[in-house]
Amino acid sequence: MKNPNMLKNSVKNNLFLRACYRQSVVRTPVWMMRQAGRYLPEYRAVRSKYDFITMYKTPELATEVTLQPIDIIGVDAAILFSDILVIPEAMGMELIFEEGRGPSFPEPIRTNEQVNKLKTVHPEDSLHFVMDAIKLCRKELDNRVPLIGFSGAPWTLATYMIEGKGSKNFNEIKKWRYENSEYLHNLLNRITAAVLSYAKAQIRAGIQAFQLFDSWAGILDPPGFREFALNYARQILRELKSENIPLIYFAKGGGIWMDALQECEADVIGLDWTVDIGVARSQLGARYALQGNLDPTALLASPEKIRREVIRILDSYGHGEGHIFNLGHGILPQVPVNHAQAFVEAVKEESLKYH
Numbered sequence: 001m002k003n004p005n006m007l008k009n010s011v012k013n014n015l016f017l018r019a020c021y022r023q024s025v026v027r028t029p030v031w032m033m034r035q036a037g038r039y040l041p042e043y044r045a046v047r048s049k050y051d052f053i054t055m056y057k058t059p060e061l062a063t064e065v066t067l068q069p070i071d072i073i074g075v076d077a078a079i080l081f082s083d084i085l086v087i088p089e090a091m092g093m094e095l096i097f098e099e100g101r102g103p104s105f106p107e108p109i110r111t112n113e114q115v116n117k118l119k120t121v122h123p124e125d126s127l128h129f130v131m132d133a134i135k136l137c138r139k140e141l142d143n144r145v146p147l148i149g150f151s152g153a154p155w156t157l158a159t160y161m162i163e164g165k166g167s168k169n170f171n172e173i174k175k176w177r178y179e180n181s182e183y184l185h186n187l188l189n190r191i192t193a194a195v196l197s198y199a200k201a202q203i204r205a206g207i208q209a210f211q212l213f214d215s216w217a218g219i220l221d222p223p224g225f226r227e228f229a230l231n232y233a234r235q236i237l238r239e240l241k242s243e244n245i246p247l248i249y250f251a252k253g254g255g256i257w258m259d260a261l262q263e264c265e266a267d268v269i270g271l272d273w274t275v276d277i278g279v280a281r282s283q284l285g286a287r288y289a290l291q292g293n294l295d296p297t298a299l300l301a302s303p304e305k306i307r308r309e310v311i312r313i314l315d316s317y318g319h320g321e322g323h324i325f326n327l328g329h330g331i332l333p334q335v336p337v338n339h340a341q342a343f344v345e346a347v348k349e350e351s352l353k354y355h
């Protein structure tokens, strides 16, 4: 049995877990990246009372918003409300969140001395609020749907640590990539160790699947993707294999490197909307389940048009197991709630014909 936890925990809706292992399902499971977020009035109501950092550091608040999309949208999995930037914070970097501007690090890393001063992460200590939130979510979910934990992948975390915030051209980290690659490897090795112990602590706390977000993989060049992104993600995924929960690798923009992705050692590969999921299946489907890949902006269109796109993707993937429906990136704050509901309903209804 590939996943003893699955039986032990007897999740009532196990469509997502089964699909991750390419086992047969009656319909395609569906969830949305960033489903616990700003498009929901219920989220905004909580958020109007607390700042973002307080929300993810308070297990009761994190749990409340983690559960919102389960009841309101009807998705087949919950993803813990937190952020990828908790790791750099636990490594000693000050994280601030300015309303209207988003998260940033006022003192980004610019020297190898700064890298050497980063702290080793003891997750049950500095990130105990995440483990507490996981335990509380599991209790409140009562095994209705599985709980997904996550982390940023080393490359993506390094971009925020060096740039200080989201970036247009990623000049600073690319300067390191070409000029000081040994410093970059020093940083990536430290982040990898932190992410690994963080993931293991999340598993001990009770997550039932784990997703590694490599949101900025797509800004790299082909050899750079292998050397700086995939190489480190793979180290983490390989080491977590024995933990017996499904592992998802989402490298945004990575669809152009399908050959390299073959080597990632996850159970599931997440795809953004720029790839044809049928083509990806023919290249990766013998070894990996695929997650994706509706363009998030499609949810701004009418429910009829959304259904048409859902059918197009189901058709492209074709019949059979191994598909988890999702967006190709996070849901946008502007999406009307009834469109998100229509998306999930369309997947649930239309996918019955493909199993």
Ligand code: 1CP
Binding pocket: 032, 033, 034, 035, 036, 037, 038, 047, 052, 079, 080, 081, 082, 083, 084, 085, 102, 103, 150, 165, 166, 167, 213, 215, 330
């Ligand atoms: O209310 C608000 O203003 C906060 C908005 C917000 C939310 C809802 C941020 C700030 N983070 C989150 C939650 C979050 N972030 C989740 C929760 C679970 C879910 O519902 O999916 C997850 C998985 C993340 C992961 C995350 N944070 C990523 C990877 C996924 C992706 O979108 O590519 C990244 C890149 C971040 C950084 C981050 N956190 C928040 C923002 C606005 C950003 C992007 C910063 C930037 O690039 O400028």
